[in-house]
Amino acid sequence: MLDIKFVRENPDALDEAMANRQGSWDREKFFELDGERRAVITEVEELQAQRNAESKKIGMLMKEGKREEAEAAKEAVRLVNEKIEGLAARRSELEDAQYDFMARIPNMPCEATPVGVDENENPEVRRWGTPRDFAAEGFEAKAHWDLGTDLGILDFERGAKLSGGRFTVLSGDGATLDRALENFFLNTHLARGFKEFIPPVVVNREIMFGTGQLPKFEDDAYHTGEDQFLIPTAEVALTNLHAGETLDASQLPLRYTAGTPCFREEAGSAGRDTRGIIRQHQFTKVEMVKFARPEESDDELESMVAEAEYILQQLGLPYRVISLCTGDLGFSARQTYDIEVWLPSYNAYKEISSCSNCGDFQARRANIKYRDPENFKGARFVHTLNGSGLPTGRTMAAIMENYQNADGTITVPEVLRPYMGGREHIEIQE
Structure with a gap:
């Protein structure tokens, strides 16, 4: 969530930021709500002063024996109190409306985020590795969904039988590879x-709100009850571990990780990457989350990207890094790098990791602050960061396609063999 004081004082900056995001915000409504709220506060303060003055009169009038005038003053105080109560209720309504209004405005891109209309204008930062030339090796590469079916390690039919479309059963070496x-x-x-x-x-509604999944993305979330949800990523839980807390500057940066099942309804995404295991409703992902001082968060973002790159390099998977432009930036992010792995079935790079610096946007929603007495009084909001490190399903698809052999087997990357019982190849499962 953005700082309301900043928005009030810099509406033109927000106009520009939302335009760069290919969106807009209702400037007129903001100032209408803000103006009425501030007017109510001013009126309450004036009434409180009036009430205090009338209250002082009552004691003096009683001492002077002027009971009728004292009773009139009491009645005046009662009427003022009624007005104050009514205005307090209106102030609460306005503050709720303003909070809901602010909760729907996305984060402002930082200066390092390139300005662009959509994903087609995301600049490439660097590449690593060289895709295999299967034609030069004398065979045609298969897509992972065909490889997995032929080897008996991916069962799409049984996944659909159990749960519907975009659920898959992993078996044998497929299950072992995912766990590895x-x-x-x-x-x-x-x-x-x-x-x-x-x-x-399973997390509560306020936890989903804290990281920005709600209210905007409620249709993409799996409900387990009216106010509980299955997490779309471990970022939601890890970031909110410190919701409502004030950290000490000496603790920062905090670097957390978790491997969890993730669940995404992904309403409206039908037809996009629905073959294979690239876009599933349930998948396993290892997430990275960081809490950092504002002056250190940019460096922490770079190191988070390097962490995800290191894993891909250890696996020997070709990839590229792109910087998301303003028109492709996620709701909570001020800057994002995507890492895209090479998938022969697409003859293209496909996203496998997204690493974002959210600034104080999530921390303001979840009320996560830190103290640094040597540098400032009171407490300030931390910066939060998150990134994939990595999803097992998409990584498995990339390994299957990039490490396939002419005989239909798949070579297990060397770094994974200790996790696979020393297995060097995945072969047809009986």
């Missing part, structure tokens, strides 16, 4: 300074 990837990701993060958590996958 999660353990490899987590162990890599732990060795590089992250702390592991196993959070609940």
Whole structure:
């Protein structure tokens, strides 16, 4: 959530930011709500002063024996109190309306975010690795959905039988590979300074609100009750671990990670990447979350991207890094890098990780602050960051396609073999 004082004092800056995001905000409504709220506050203050003056009169009049005048003063105080109560109720209504209004405005892009209309204007930052030339090797590469079916490790029919479209049953080496990837990701993060958590996958409405999933993306979320949801990513739970807390500057930065099942209804995304395991309603993902001082958050974003890149390099998967432009930026982010892995079935790079600096946007919604007595009084909002590190399903698809062999087997990347019982190849499952 944006700082209401900043919005009040810099509406032109917000106009520009929302235009760069290919959107807008209702400037007139904001100032209408804000103006009425401030007018109500002023009127209440005036009435309180009037009440105090009348209250003082009552004692003096009683001492002077002027009972009728004292009773009139009491009646005047009662009427003022009624007005104050009515105005307090109106103020509460206005503040709720203003809070809801502010909750629907996306974050403002930072200066480092390139200005652009949509994903077609996301600049490429760098590439790593060279895609295999399967034609030069004398065979045609298969898509992972065909490889998985032929090998008996991906069962789309039984997934649909159990749960409907875009659910998949992993079996045999497919299940083992998925578990191996999660353990490899987590162990890599732990060795590089992250702390592991196993959070609940069911969270309350205010927790989803804190990271910006609600109210905007409620249609994409799985409800388990009126006010509970299955998490779309561990970011939701990890970020809100410190909701309503004030951290000490000496603790920062905090670097957290968790591997969890993730659930996304993804309303409106039918027809997009629905084949295979690229876009599933349920998937496993290892997430990275950081809490940082504002002056350190940009560096923490770069190191988060490097963390996800390191894993892909260890797996030997070709990828590229792009910087999301303003028109493609997520709701809560001020700056985002996407990492896209090479998938032969698409003959293109596809997103496998998204790393974002949210600034104080989520911290303001979840009320996460920090103290630094040596540098300022009171408490200020921390900066929160999140990134995929990585999803097992998309990584599995990339391994299957990039490490496939002419005989239909799949070579297991060397770093994963200790997690696969020493297996070097995935072959047809009996």
